Amino acid sequence: MEFEARNSTEAALYHYKAGLGLFTEKMPELAQQFNAFTEECFKEGVLSQKEKQLIALGISLYSQDEYCIIYHIKGCLDQGCSEQEIFETVGVTAAFGGGATMSQAVTLVQECVQELNQLKQ
Secondary structure (H helix, E strand, O other): OOOOOOOHHHHHHHHHHHHHHHHHHHOHHHHHHHHHHHHHHHOOOOOOHHHHHHHHHHHHHHHOOHHHHHHHHHHHHHOOOOHHHHHHHHHHHHHHHHHHHHHHHHHHHHHHHHHHHHHHO
């Protein structure tokens, strides 16, 4: 059965997960260690999972990593972030990343928030 995405954000998330699955088949030990490391990094601690997702989104924006931007916008929404919290994170990141961050904010970030919110309905 072939996967049919309802929008570009869903397609990107699927593409990332499919690629990760294939990589895991080829490099199972590396993938397992990486997954364990990132799970530890994102677990609830002094910083909440919500705060950690916002930090990861800022880093993703700054580094211009579109797959991570999409992944962490989903993580932010899954952790209950509002659009305002996401856009304030964009603003802080833009203070360091300038126009490159803003170009992602006015395109990819807004599209992802809209599309992911529609998937919840």
